[in-house]
Amino acid sequence: MGFAEFTKTAVRNLFSKPATKNYPKVKKEFFENARGHVIFDETDCIYCSLCARKCPADAIKVDRNAKTWSIVRAGCVQCSNCVDACPKKCLSMGPEYTPVMTEKGCETYARVPDNTEDN
Amino acid sequence: MSRRSIVPFGPQHPVLPEPIHLDLVLEDERVVEAIPSIGFVHRGLEKLVEKREYTEYVYVAERICGICSFQHGSGYCQAVEAIMNVEIPPRAEFLRTIWAELSRMHSHLLWLGLLADAFGFESLFMQCWRLRERVLDIFEMTTGGRVIFSVCKVGGVRRDISSDDMKRIITVLDTIVADLKDFERVFFDNNTVKSRLCGVGVLSKEKILELGAVGPVARGSGIKLDMRKLGYAAYDKIPQVEPIIETAGDCYARCLVRLRELYQSVEIIKAAASTMPEGEISVKVTGNPNGEFFSRVEQPRGEASYYVRGNGTKFLERFRVRTPTFANLGALLATLPGCDLADVPMLVLTIDPCISCTER
Amino acid sequence: MSFIKKSPWIIHYDGTSCNGCDIETLACLTPLYDVERLGVVNTGNPKHADILLVTGSVNEQSAPVLWQIYNQMANPKVVVAIGICALSGGVFKECYNVKGGVDTVLPVDVYVPGCAARPEAIIDGVAKACEILQQKLDHEREKKRTRKAVKNNG
Incomplete structure (x- = not known):
């Protein structure tokens, strides 16, 4: 029968560097x-x-005539x-998550560059 | 004369991580009967197979459960690959094995932590979850996701592990083993832990066979039941796959099985890493599945079986999954009568319930 | 910590989540993220809680449970939806038993996207919820003050 098995771990934790990431102060490093x-x-x-058809969650909408690409x-x-499906390789994955939102919106990218709107 | 009362337990309850409802019929403090009612997590994702292409359904299958998501994905892929006679490259098989074993480690560490929390050892809970984060970091480094990996696809895997990353993974695993060695004695011979676990919720070998329990619950009662012995993925090429069994059949035995499986998983990953061949990681799959297949995989919680039937179109006709918790719920209900009310959370935990798996 | 002024108490309910966001929420309490250093306490009692964290979408059976928890919470209260399933239903939104996101049942104030939402994102979500909680508190105080002023003048 054992006694005080956890002491070693507890003492080591007491004197080692904290494991906690100081998140909001120190930015997260992404892989x-x-x-x-x-x-x-x-x-x-x-x-x-093709990306819209391959999306399992139906989040992407593409309008071929209006030349808009939008994502919820x-x-x-x-x-x-969708990144794998894209034949022109114009989709990629960024490591950061979408920031927290207070309302859900749809992001639309239109063809004309100076007409790009983020809703 | 003792009085009978009914205590509702769940769906929202501080000690319950997941929504399940149990009506506990008590005589004083002793449970005489437990009546479960489920359906809080039922989504009906088996029906979704008729609306999603079979290649996309992998992402739905993965989200059956967030803890054993990789095994759900690979189990589904195996079934579709068997129907379509697709031979996946050997490297993909080894990568699947490595990720499957890493998920087993993450799941068992998570469970050990929750168990420690259930018997009131808060710092042990924190320690287990702290170790688990290192496994999650490996996942994020290799697959891109911490919980849901999305690396399995019909015809192989989507990402490769480079030899540099593999070396880094082995070093991380060594530190996990070193840290685990430090506090495994708490589980093995601490007085308080033993007094909570030994002799609680005993299930005999005959009872397990009668109830059809699987996974660590069955192995804790001395039944050699491990689907990895079927040799799916690369398990047939790794000699370390031997089911770990204990014979006592109580909570303590189930805990030991999982603790020892952690070390076994590390061994399997190391063996897989050293024998992994170079080459392609996926093959192109053309055509649509036509036929049916049953595939079985060993999840952290036990055996899961997947039934897939295709009809020659890109939409499958039927998908059915029998998850380990569904098989183990019978064992849980068998252990509850006769126990104290205070032991209920722990008994619920020792079968490692995954309600979202069960209800799909 | 300057960005959280109050110590918000949270209550967590798991809707029809796949457990992914669920364990990430739990991971927030463990050493690596340790939200208790920010004063966030996870409580099981809805009457103690300021912020309701919901993971997973809502189905017919869990909707009334969610309502009961929400109604028991004291005012002002903030609802945070965590994960894509809680936001819109995600891959499951076409399932026959899924009603959709949490906002089909409750008024949601903060949406935390991600499948599964990372612990950092959840911390951000709780911080945002604290801001909204403060706004609601200020708003309520303002309302009380004007009511008092109207009463005194009248």
Whole structure:
């Protein structure tokens, strides 16, 4: 029968550096290929809507005629299936997550560069 | 004459991590009967298979449960691959094995922590979860996700582990083993821990066979039941896969099984890393599945079986998953009558319930 | 910590989550993230709590449970939806038994995206919830003051 088995661990924890990340003060360092959010680069996009069809959560909408690409950030599950599906490689994954929101919106990227609007 | 009363337990309860409702019929402080009612987490994702293409459904299958998500994904992929006669590259098989064993480690560390919390050892809970974070860091480094990995696909895996990363993983695993060695004695021979666990919730070998329990619950009662022995993925190429059994059948035995499996998982990962061949990680899959298959995988909680039926279109006809907790719920209900009310949270925990798996 | 002025007490309810966001919320309490250093306490009693964290979408059976918890909480209260399932239903939104996000049942103040939401994101969400809690408190005080002034003048 044992006694005070945890002492060693407890004492070591007392004298070692804290394990806690001081998060809001110290920024989080992301791993290079962490899946955080989808980045859309419109320069090469041919609006084939393959990404929208491959999305398991139906978060992406593509309008071929109006040449808009939109994503519901509150619906995207970061599986990066659209990134794999894109034939022109204009989608990629960024490591940071979408910041917290107070209302759900839809982000639309239009064709004309100076007309880009973030709703 | 003792008085009968009914205590409702859950769905929102401080000691319950997940919503399940139990009506506990008590005689004074002793439980005489437990009536479960489930359905709080039922989503109906098996029906979703008719609306999603079979290649996309992997991402839904993964989200059956966030703790054993990798095994759910790979179990589904295995079934579809078997229907379509797809031979996945050997490197993908080894990568699947490595990720599966890492998820087992993360799940068991999580469970040991929750158990420590249930018997009131707060600092042990914190220590276990602190170790677990290192496993999660490995996941984020290799797969990109901390909990849901999305690396399994029909025809292989989506990401590779470079040899540098593999070396780093082995060093991290060594530090985990070193730290675990420090406090494993708390589980093995601490007086307070033993007094809470020994002789509580005893299930005999015959009872387990009768109830059809699986996984660590069955292995804790001395039944050699481990689906890894079927040799799916790369388990047939690794000699370390031997089911770990204890014979006492109480909470303590189930705890020891899981603790020893942690070390076994490290051994398996090391063996897989040293024998992993180079090469492709996925093959292109064309056509649609037509036929049916049952695949079985060993999850951290026990055996899970997946039934997939395709009809030649890109939408599957039927998907069915039998999860380990569903099989173990019978064992839980068998242990509850006769125990004290204060032991209920711990008995619920020792079968390692995963309600979202069970209800899908 | 300057960005959280109050010590918010939180209550966590697991809707139909896959456990992913659930264990990440629990991981916030453990050494690596340790939200208790910010004064955040996880309580099991809805009457003690200021902030309700909900993970996972809502189905027919969990909606009334969620309502009961919400109604028991004292005013002002803030609801934080954690994870894509709680936001919109995610991959499960077309399932027959899923009603959709938490906002189909409760008024949600803060949305924390992610599948599964990272602990850092959850900490951010709780910090945002504290801001909103403070705003609601100020608003209520203001209302009380004007009511008093109207009463005195009338």
